[in-house]
Amino acid sequence: MQSDIEELENKGKAVKAASRKLAHLPTEVKNKALLKIAESLISREQEILDANRLDYDEAKAAGMDEAMLDRLMLDSSRLQGIAQDVRTVASLPDPIGEAFDARTLPNRMRIERRRVPMGVIGVIYESRPNVTVDISSLCLKSGNAVILRGGKESIHSNSALARVIKDAIHEAGVPQDAVQFIESTERELVSHMLRMKDSIDVIIPRGGEGLVGFVTENAVMPVLASGVGICHTYVDSAADLDEAVAIAYNAKVQRPTVCNALDCLLVHNVVAERYLPMIAKEWAKAGVEMHCDERALRILSSFNPAPASDSDWGKEFLALIAAVKVVDSLDEALEHIERYSSKHSEAIITEDYTAAMRFLEEVDSSCVYVNASTRFTDGGQFGLGAEVGISTNKFHARGPMGLKELTTYKWVIMGSGQVRP
Amino acid sequence: MQSDIEELENKGKAVKAASRKLAHLPTEVKNKALLKIAESLISREQEILDANRLDYDEAKAAGMDEAMLDRLMLDSSRLQGIAQDVRTVASLPDPIGEAFDARTLPNRMRIERRRVPMGVIGVIYESRPNVTVDISSLCLKSGNAVILRGGKESIHSNSALARVIKDAIHEAGVPQDAVQFIESTERELVSHMLRMKDSIDVIIPRGGEGLVGFVTENAVMPVLASGVGICHTYVDSAADLDEAVAIAYNAKVQRPTVCNALDCLLVHNVVAERYLPMIAKEWAKAGVEMHCDERALRILSSFNPAPASDSDWGKEFLALIAAVKVVDSLDEALEHIERYSSKHSEAIITEDYTAAMRFLEEVDSSCVYVNASTRFTDGGQFGLGAEVGISTNKFHARGPMGLKELTTYKWVIMGSGQVRP
Numbered sequence: 001m002q003s004d005i006e007e008l009e010n011k012g013k014a015v016k017a018a019s020r021k022l023a024h025l026p027t028e029v030k031n032k033a034l035l036k037i038a039e040s041l042i043s044r045e046q047e048i049l050d051a052n053r054l055d056y057d058e059a060k061a062a063g064m065d066e067a068m069l070d071r072l073m074l075d076s077s078r079l080q081g082i083a084q085d086v087r088t089v090a091s092l093p094d095p096i097g098e099a100f101d102a103r104t105l106p107n108r109m110r111i112e113r114r115r116v117p118m119g120v121i122g123v124i125y126e127s128r129p130n131v132t133v134d135i136s137s138l139c140l141k142s143g144n145a146v147i148l149r150g151g152k153e154s155i156h157s158n159s160a161l162a163r164v165i166k167d168a169i170h171e172a173g174v175p176q177d178a179v180q181f182i183e184s185t186e187r188e189l190v191s192h193m194l195r196m197k198d199s200i201d202v203i204i205p206r207g208g209e210g211l212v213g214f215v216t217e218n219a220v221m222p223v224l225a226s227g228v229g230i231c232h233t234y235v236d237s238a239a240d241l242d243e244a245v246a247i248a249y250n251a252k253v254q255r256p257t258v259c260n261a262l263d264c265l266l267v268h269n270v271v272a273e274r275y276l277p278m279i280a281k282e283w284a285k286a287g288v289e290m291h292c293d294e295r296a297l298r299i300l301s302s303f304n305p306a307p308a309s310d311s312d313w314g315k316e317f318l319a320l321i322a323a324v325k326v327v328d329s330l331d332e333a334l335e336h337i338e339r340y341s342s343k344h345s346e347a348i349i350t351e352d353y354t355a356a357m358r359f360l361e362e363v364d365s366s367c368v369y370v371n372a373s374t375r376f377t378d379g380g381q382f383g384l385g386a387e388v389g390i391s392t393n394k395f396h397a398r399g400p401m402g403l404k405e406l407t408t409y410k411w412v413i414m415g416s417g418q419v420r421p
Numbered sequence: 422m423q424s425d426i427e428e429l430e431n432k433g434k435a436v437k438a439a440s441r442k443l444a445h446l447p448t449e450v451k452n453k454a455l456l457k458i459a460e461s462l463i464s465r466e467q468e469i470l471d472a473n474r475l476d477y478d479e480a481k482a483a484g485m486d487e488a489m490l491d492r493l494m495l496d497s498s499r500l501q502g503i504a505q506d507v508r509t510v511a512s513l514p515d516p517i518g519e520a521f522d523a524r525t526l527p528n529r530m531r532i533e534r535r536r537v538p539m540g541v542i543g544v545i546y547e548s549r550p551n552v553t554v555d556i557s558s559l560c561l562k563s564g565n566a567v568i569l570r571g572g573k574e575s576i577h578s579n580s581a582l583a584r585v586i587k588d589a590i591h592e593a594g595v596p597q598d599a600v601q602f603i604e605s606t607e608r609e610l611v612s613h614m615l616r617m618k619d620s621i622d623v624i625i626p627r628g629g630e631g632l633v634g635f636v637t638e639n640a641v642m643p644v645l646a647s648g649v650g651i652c653h654t655y656v657d658s659a660a661d662l663d664e665a666v667a668i669a670y671n672a673k674v675q676r677p678t679v680c681n682a683l684d685c686l687l688v689h690n691v692v693a694e695r696y697l698p699m700i701a702k703e704w705a706k707a708g709v710e711m712h713c714d715e716r717a718l719r720i721l722s723s724f725n726p727a728p729a730s731d732s733d734w735g736k737e738f739l740a741l742i743a744a745v746k747v748v749d750s751l752d753e754a755l756e757h758i759e760r761y762s763s764k765h766s767e768a769i770i771t772e773d774y775t776a777a778m779r780f781l782e783e784v785d786s787s788c789v790y791v792n793a794s795t796r797f798t799d800g801g802q803f804g805l806g807a808e809v810g811i812s813t814n815k816f817h818a819r820g821p822m823g824l825k826e827l828t829t830y831k832w833v834i835m836g837s838g839q840v841r842p
Contacts, residue, residue: 250840372836415793419671
């Protein structure tokens, strides 16, 4: 354990030193390194898949469930996909060096904010080995060095991937120390890592609620965390009901296991009698289970819905389940959302201009929609090109986070002898 | 104590509820409230100065030193100044509602980031009562509600100022609960406040290093903190030496007690023999004490300088003292800065283009200067109109923080029936 901490401390020092070089690399060198990573993922496929097989077999023997095993598993086609994602990152514009708020002050000093990397990003993640490549490539592109701590279940896969990455960036002229992988899976190392503020500038936790919560509570450095999505769609009295069916169907069914899927459907009472059977019929075909409040229960009695319990409000289902509630007004919908949403994504379906504007103004969530599916909350869909995660915090970044959200800025002032009067 | 915590919790709930209304107030209502505060500070001068007199007398009797007493003291002219600052905040553009990155996505959804308030700002501060007004007005203008916890020494002054503010905003039609002042000065309340993440979105500590450190370590919500300034000025081999004298003189002498004043002067060896006596002569007139490394000590022997001890490097003097060191190269200067600076403000004095560009690129500080005094690091000087503080962190905001840094954004998406394919 003592030697593990020493190794961690040494890697921290090395990655910090490398970050100073990485921050000033030309875009073409960073892109060359990224393309080299993509190439090596293909050319060293066997080495990676062999390592992944070890993890897979151990996890299976230890009784890991099918869904988790599937997340852990790599094959040739998944590696191709991962490599393609790295090529996409290479093709994105480099955020570093962008100048903004640039101007000449009254005393003729030139001033600008210049976009620069954070420095060192620490990443703590669970079973999916693709995170190793995914986050490393986003950090590299944004000029950040990275220190990775993966889960025990994918240690062989992660270790192999980190080796491939380090070799590839070295060939491209990027310091190898810019990507550090922690080989030990001792649990205590995580707590130690969360206190290493001299070598880690920002921590990104990638995994379940437990991990994210632990990191957020214990890290002494800032945390860039993705939050839980408890997403509401409100069908207003003035909604186009066919559109409302298409949107609520898409929001719940298109990919129910993700954070931007619909969890709670709110329906205005003047359209509930007509609308609820319409959506219930479509949802029934897809196998969606409805947990209804009293009024919705009565309207939908022929569909045999379940009564909602208190815990159904404010619940992220991540499954083909939706809570359904009838409300008497836009105000009641807004209050329900204020109380139960996790401030991720909410939508109103309406043709009423004032209701739409009020919803956009008053709902305090990262992403607020009129007449569209909350499933669009995604870095790729929003045109960021890549996604580090979706923040439900208000500090630094909110909603989908791309490369820019891995950066900060410095003030650059070019004078000609100015002193303060 | 139990009742104090209950009061704090109740104020937390009230301020959170008020923040929802405050976020949507028109600019003209917010400005009206600000102008009303300025007016009341003048019209209720006697009430405020009487309360301040109580604090002052108690502090004096308790043996508070002159400098601290001076910070605590209010008089008619200081109140005029505080009122004028509030009028300045009223005259600034409202940051709320600004749209940025607005565009139409390929599927014809309209998307924008819209600037919105954080919600509730918690402020923990020490003796200066002007912070009560200063921060309240910045929060109000940026649509944030505020909960204030001032120091024990200025409790009567703060309480009177908070009363004046609450009455003034009420008259202007702003919910009184949007400004909450904690009357109890129990120390334990601070720790409790730092855990109230359901009602406080961001914490701002205003005071000495001890307070800022405690808040940063213990708050569970994000902290917007001003950092210590250990500021370097490097006189390059290609410096215009007269300019270098004017700038180093200004950076050290114009106001030595503030964070952006010069702490360490680095001088290239090829100009040290000529430059050091020039600056030493000027500094001597102002009473600046020099703590020199060996080479500077030898060059400046006729000025009787003190030898620098190890603790002089990386020290914020806040006084007419400067550490002085001769370096052999720009690289050595950069290394020294990397090691000892607090990442606040650093300057290079040079006529060499490449040296200037390298310094701007490689120094990882909030503000980097060529040929100008670090004393310019200030929200007002940078054109922000107002200043919340100067951040030496990299997250959310860096360097001088104005109204914009008290805000976040939400993504607003206006669709016409789009669903995710």
